[in-house]
Amino acid sequence: MREINVEEITKTVEKLCIESNYYLPPDVKKALEDALDKEESPLGKEILSDILKNQEIARKKDVPICQDTGLTVIFLELGQEVRLVGGDLNQAIDEGVRRGYKNGYLRKSAVDDPFIERKNTGDNTPAIVHTKIVPGDKIKIILAPKGGGSENMSALGMLKPSDGIKGIKKFVLDTVEKAGSNPCPPIIVGIGIGGTIEKTTLIAKQALLRKVGEHNPNPKVAEFEKELLEEINKLGIGPQGFGGRTTALAVNIETFPAHIASMPVAINIQCHVARHQEAII
Amino acid sequence: MAKIIYTPLTSEVINDLRAGDRVLLNGIIYTGRDAAHKRLAELIEKGQKLPMDIKDQVIYYVGPCPAKPGQVIGSAGPTTSGRMDAYAPLLMDHGLRGMIGKGLRSQEVVDSIIKNKAVYFAAVGGAGALLAEAIKEAEVIAFPDLGAEAIYKLRVENFPVTVIIDSKGNDLYKSGKEKYKII
Numbered sequence: 001m002r003e004i005n006v007e008e009i010t011k012t013v014e015k016l017c018i019e020s021n022y023y024l025p026p027d028v029k030k031a032l033e034d035a036l037d038k039e040e041s042p043l044g045k046e047i048l049s050d051i052l053k054n055q056e057i058a059r060k061k062d063v064p065i066c067q068d069t070g071l072t073v074i075f076l077e078l079g080q081e082v083r084l085v086g087g088d089l090n091q092a093i094d095e096g097v098r099r100g101y102k103n104g105y106l107r108k109s110a111v112d113d114p115f116i117e118r119k120n121t122g123d124n125t126p127a128i129v130h131t132k133i134v135p136g137d138k139i140k141i142i143l144a145p146k147g148g149g150s151e152n153m154s155a156l157g158m159l160k161p162s163d164g165i166k167g168i169k170k171f172v173l174d175t176v177e178k179a180g181s182n183p184c185p186p187i188i189v190g191i192g193i194g195g196t197i198e199k200t201t202l203i204a205k206q207a208l209l210r211k212v213g214e215h216n217p218n219p220k221v222a223e224f225e226k227e228l229l230e231e232i233n234k235l236g237i238g239p240q241g242f243g244g245r246t247t248a249l250a251v252n253i254e255t256f257p258a259h260i261a262s263m264p265v266a267i268n269i270q271c272h273v274a275r276h277q278e279a280i281i
Numbered sequence: 282m283a284k285i286i287y288t289p290l291t292s293e294v295i296n297d298l299r300a301g302d303r304v305l306l307n308g309i310i311y312t313g314r315d316a317a318h319k320r321l322a323e324l325i326e327k328g329q330k331l332p333m334d335i336k337d338q339v340i341y342y343v344g345p346c347p348a349k350p351g352q353v354i355g356s357a358g359p360t361t362s363g364r365m366d367a368y369a370p371l372l373m374d375h376g377l378r379g380m381i382g383k384g385l386r387s388q389e390v391v392d393s394i395i396k397n398k399a400v401y402f403a404a405v406g407g408a409g410a411l412l413a414e415a416i417k418e419a420e421v422i423a424f425p426d427l428g429a430e431a432i433y434k435l436r437v438e439n440f441p442v443t444v445i446i447d448s449k450g451n452d453l454y455k456s457g458k459e460k461y462k463i464i
């Protein structure tokens with residue numbers, strides 16, 4: 001057994017909170033640069049150029065790319081040969097979030113008691129933590145701050161197996177069209193297909209962690225990702241919804257076996273500030 | 282070329298703005314989002330005085346990041362406007378002339394924009410670091426207990442926005458999409 005003190009986790013979470021909010025991943029930056037080259041709308045080009053300028057300012061000045069520094073979503077892969085010492089794992093994670101959002105001058109966007117008082121918790125806790133036990137003696141932490149504007153435009157559909165590919169396509173296009181300018185396009189569309197209600201939404205969120213430009217290893221699923229991206233970009237919504245060719249940068253699909261009676265589909269929409277950073281302890 | 286305009290917004294300035302125009306805004310603007318709007322509406326309904334005079338003024342839907350040492354304000358991009366739709370017509374009836382946010386508005390808001398000869402601008406969502414550079418002064422003037430949701434008085438210089446809904450009711454979100462839609 002390898003012993004890891006939870007203080008290590010706190011420090012790593014703090015660092016990831018700050019870095020993910022200041023530095024846009026290079027694959028997303030490249031996708032925006034490619035979109036700028038291809039965009040036909042003059043106003044759309046100006047917007048994409050502003051978006052690229054913005055991430056450059058954030059990187060150079062060490063400030064948040066977007067003021068919505070999100071709820072803190074964490075995917076934790078815990079090696080089964082690790083023995084955690086020094087305290088409670090979940091408290092250690094929240095302490096990392098608390099320090100990261102304070103020391104990084106990030107906005108605290110979490111409210112307690114979500115439908116009555118809606119009082120700000122003051123430190124962006126609690127984090128939303130998904131833990132998976134895996135072989136090995138390491139801990140992998142993927143941290144993805146998630147903004148409210150794009151999350152609000154996400155959707156879940158308990159589709160019938162007979163709805164088929166056509167039904168999924170309609171559900172995705174309707175959801176993106178209805179979202180319009182709200183989720184800050186160009187967007188990344190994470191789609192989960194299969195599993196149960198919670199599994200399908202979880203894999204939709206995990207789909208957002210994939211690098212822009214990479215496809216699902218199943219060639220048929222990859223083909224469907226490309227087809228959906230093309231269809232979405234025919235909608236005309238464009239950068240910020242001002243009209244144009246770049247409505248989405250990527251469509252990422254993850255699948256999971258489903259019940260014989262079910263075909264759940266979750267669509268998790270991500271804005272162009274597609275933040276995530278990871279570390280291995 | 283972007284149009285350079287100043288607050289407070291006069292009818293003359295507003296009449297000249299068209300959906301799709303790029304605008305550089307100068308002068309004083311106020312921030313306000315969900316919780317502040319709720320309180321402003323409650324004050325109006327109780328017949329009480331607002332913390333600022335909103336006649337011909339502009340409200341920016343934003344909850345900024347805290348300022349780092351040496352900064353005027355932290356990153357400060359727009360939030361989704363639709364959540365303020367329930368309150369915007371009431372504020373426009375009491376003199377508000379401009380709103381800055383991002384995203385779709387309800388028909389009630391569009392009707393109120395036409396009736397009150399107002400304007401709805403969008404700033405680039407997600408460009409909080411870039412937009413903060415155009416904010417030269419920031420001061421909390423109401424509801425400090427709301428933290429990022431407090432009302433700030435901002436002085437902006439060449440703050441970049443785009444006209445989405447003009448005083449005639451033209452809507453860039455509709456016309457832009459129609460222009461680039463491939464059937």
